[in-house]
Amino acid sequence: xxxxxxxxxxxxRLRSLYxxxxxxxxxxxxxxxxxxxxxxxxxxxxxxxxxxxAAGVASALQPQDTLATTxxxxxxxxxxxxxxxxxxxxIMGRDGGLCRGRGGSMHVADLSxxxxxxxxxxxxxxxxxxxxxxxHQVRRTGGVAVAYFxxxxxxxxxxxxSLNLAALWKLPLLLVCENNGWSEFSPTARQFAARLQxxxxxxxxxxxxxxxxxxxxxxxxxxxxxxxxxxxxxxxVLECMTHRVRGHFEGDAQKYRDADELKAGxxxxxxxxxxxxxxxxGVAAADIDHDDTQAAACIDAAIAAARADALPSFEAAIADxxxxxxxx
Amino acid sequence: MSVxxxxxxxxxxQALRDSLxxxxxxxxxxxxxxxxxxSFKATRGLLEAFGPERVRDTPISEATIVSAAVGAALGGLxxxxxxxxxxxxxxxxxxxxxxxxxxxxxxxxxxxxxLVLRTPxxxxxxxxPQHSQCLEAWLAHVPGLKVVVPSDPQDAYSLLRAAIADxxxxxxxxxxxxxxxxxxxxxxxxxxxxxxxxxxxxRDLTLVSYGATVATCLQAANDLAGEGxxxxxxxxxxxxxxxxxxxxxxxxxxxxxxVVHEAVQAFGVGAEIVATLADEGxxxxxxxxxxxxxxxxxxxxxxxxxxxxxxxxxxxIAAARKTLx
Numbered sequence: 001x002x003x004x005x006x007x008x009x010x011x012x013r014l015r016s017l018y019x020x021x022x023x024x025x026x027x028x029x030x031x032x033x034x035x036x037x038x039x040x041x042x043x044x045x046x047x048x049x050x051x052x053x054a055a056g057v058a059s060a061l062q063p064q065d066t067l068a069t070t071x072x073x074x075x076x077x078x079x080x081x082x083x084x085x086x087x088x089x090x091i092m093g094r095d096g097g098l099c100r101g102r103g104g105s106m107h108v109a110d111l112s113x114x115x116x117x118x119x120x121x122x123x124x125x126x127x128x129x130x131x132x133x134x135x136h137q138v139r140r141t142g143g144v145a146v147a148y149f150x151x152x153x154x155x156x157x158x159x160x161x162s163l164n165l166a167a168l169w170k171l172p173l174l175l176v177c178e179n180n181g182w183s184e185f186s187p188t189a190r191q192f193a194a195r196l197q198x199x200x201x202x203x204x205x206x207x208x209x210x211x212x213x214x215x216x217x218x219x220x221x222x223x224x225x226x227x228x229x230x231x232x233x234x235x236x237v238l239e240c241m242t243h244r245v246r247g248h249f250e251g252d253a254q255k256y257r258d259a260d261e262l263k264a265g266x267x268x269x270x271x272x273x274x275x276x277x278x279x280x281x282g283v284a285a286a287d288i289d290h291d292d293t294q295a296a297a298c299i300d301a302a303i304a305a306a307r308a309d310a311l312p313s314f315e316a317a318i319a320d321x322x323x324x325x326x327x328x
Numbered sequence: 329m330s331v332x333x334x335x336x337x338x339x340x341x342q343a344l345r346d347s348l349x350x351x352x353x354x355x356x357x358x359x360x361x362x363x364x365x366x367s368f369k370a371t372r373g374l375l376e377a378f379g380p381e382r383v384r385d386t387p388i389s390e391a392t393i394v395s396a397a398v399g400a401a402l403g404g405l406x407x408x409x410x411x412x413x414x415x416x417x418x419x420x421x422x423x424x425x426x427x428x429x430x431x432x433x434x435x436x437x438x439x440x441x442x443l444v445l446r447t448p449x450x451x452x453x454x455x456x457p458q459h460s461q462c463l464e465a466w467l468a469h470v471p472g473l474k475v476v477v478p479s480d481p482q483d484a485y486s487l488l489r490a491a492i493a494d495x496x497x498x499x500x501x502x503x504x505x506x507x508x509x510x511x512x513x514x515x516x517x518x519x520x521x522x523x524x525x526x527x528x529x530x531r532d533l534t535l536v537s538y539g540a541t542v543a544t545c546l547q548a549a550n551d552l553a554g555e556g557x558x559x560x561x562x563x564x565x566x567x568x569x570x571x572x573x574x575x576x577x578x579x580x581x582x583x584x585x586x587v588v589h590e591a592v593q594a595f596g597v598g599a600e601i602v603a604t605l606a607d608e609g610x611x612x613x614x615x616x617x618x619x620x621x622x623x624x625x626x627x628x629x630x631x632x633x634x635x636x637x638x639x640x641x642x643x644x645i646a647a648a649r650k651t652l653x
Contacts, residue, residue: 097436099434111438119427121426131403138355322496
């Protein structure tokens with residue numbers, strides 16, 4: 001469903017999704033600059049072009065819900081509400097970072113928001129989210145767990161094991177596949193012989209494929225899936241078709257990609273589409289610009305705070321290998 | 329509280345039962361642990377007592393069930409996973425090494441991962457190269473994991489209760505060859521992870537071991553006593569963390585030490601202990617530090633081969649004599 005076909009009442013929802021998307025987009029653009037300037041060390045994997053999935057799924061979540069994400073997970077954690085300042089402090093290796101500078105981009109986590117971490121191992125977040133779904137079920141929290149994964153993880157054994165276990169135990173697990181067509185540097189068509197839809201069907205798991213660059217479509221699908229999960233109907237798979245604008249990691253020149261493919265993908269840009277739909281629904285351009293400016297101001301302040309923050313404490317780091325104090 | 333004569337495997341089951349009773353966050357996961365009561369019957373009767381929500385049969389998916397235990401632990405449960413043979417932890421190494429061990433540290437101390445992975449190691453059953461290994465040194469090498477190896481029924485009970493109560497991931501290594509061993513278990517006895525025990529005092533040399541080879545060391549010590557040699561035997565009980573103070577203190581009294589384990593000697597637990605004694609106990613040493621452990625080969629199947637492979641009391645006695653020569 002295209003955004004323009006939604007009733008005007010959805011304009012507010014789309015505006016809210018747009019605000020999330022512009023924050024995620026601008027955070028990642030800033031990270032790209034900081035990385036190029038040497039202010040962000042290590043590896044970073046940007047999700048530019050995939051923001052509609054992060055915004056749409058997050059809009060369907062409730063406070064008790066949990067999620068585990070991937071190496072390309074900045075959008076998922078920011079859309080869930082991760083504090084932007086503490087996010088930048090983490091990725092810039094500062095003591096005030098959410099993980100006190102020990103994890104970086106691939107391990108951002110905020111347990112108070114149910115964010116069980118990004119993950120450096122492809123597919124590894126899926127069974128962790130499954131375990132979190134088990135905790136929701138046993139503890140009767142009413143919550144659901146979201147496992148974000150990319151199409152590259154479709155070839156990982158833990159996905160197949162997790163589909164089986166989630167179906168057997170009817171767990172409240174939403175499996176969100178961001179299918180951008182690329183498994184690192186290889187087209188997924190060359191890596192995976194099956195289709196996710198058929199895989200879900202093999203386990204009798206409800207499946208839906210959506211345009212992952214249409215934030216409202218993702219949000220609607222995630223809401224419907226979430227309702228089914230909360231009603232105890234077992235796991236769901238949501239495959240969001242999208243496009244990876246940047247390389248596998250920053251610094252990847254993407255010489256393996258075709259110019260036409262990149263151009264076609266860029267034309268599906270989720271922010272441009274949301275903006276056009278908002279304008280068509282009568283939202284003033286100045287108001288949308290204001291959303292962009294507000295996100296930019298928040299990011300600028302966060303980066304300034306991160307630059308000013310202390311470097312992490314080695315003593316505190318080594319003290320956190322194990323939990324101090326008495327057994328509970 | 330009760331004091332009862334029971335087998336090692338029954339002590340494991342009793343600890344699980346009492347933990348399930350004491351803490352509603354405890355859930356058990358594993359292959360054939362519920363309806364079948366476990367391959368070695370360590371979970372017998374628990375499904376009937378606590379129901380299928382808390383005592384769960386899982387499919388044969390080691391990687392996913394251990395990872396799920398990490399997610400469940402972060403979600404407020406205290407999962408206890410059984411891996412049927414220690415050899416199969418190889419299938420769950422990402423879950424243990426990259427996820428469970430690192431979550432607390434990697435997330436800046438935001439939370440802990442209170443999971444226990446129970447698994448039996450050890451040979452002596454003609455189980456062959458993929459059902460007999462002692463892989464505890466691999467796990468003891470990973471910052472963030474604890475590794476506990478009980479040698480008798482009392483410790484099987486008390487250390488398992490302590491492991492389940494612990495806030496961090498604990499690998500609880502049982503021994504297939506000890507499951508049938510009987511002993512007195514007092515359910516009121518508590519234990520702390522990382523505390524060794526002197527199971528036989530002696531003045532002439534120190535034998536350091538854990539798990540099934542503690543009994544091998546005791547047997548060797550009894551034989552040595554016939555020669556007028558009094559060996560002190562230390563049961564480490566936990567190898568990560570391990571009780572340096574007790575071992576160094578013993579060395580300061582005996583001036584000689586031999587480390588004994590069933591696992592392969594090369595790059596093993598014994599190497600770590602001997603290196604520490606050489607560093608920190610150098611001034612106390614009157615003889616080279618020795619290790620008695622398995623040769624650098626897979627565990628063989630045939631009885632004759634496996635007997636030749638296994639560490640026995642004669643090998644311990646020979647090492648002891650060498651340090652005293």
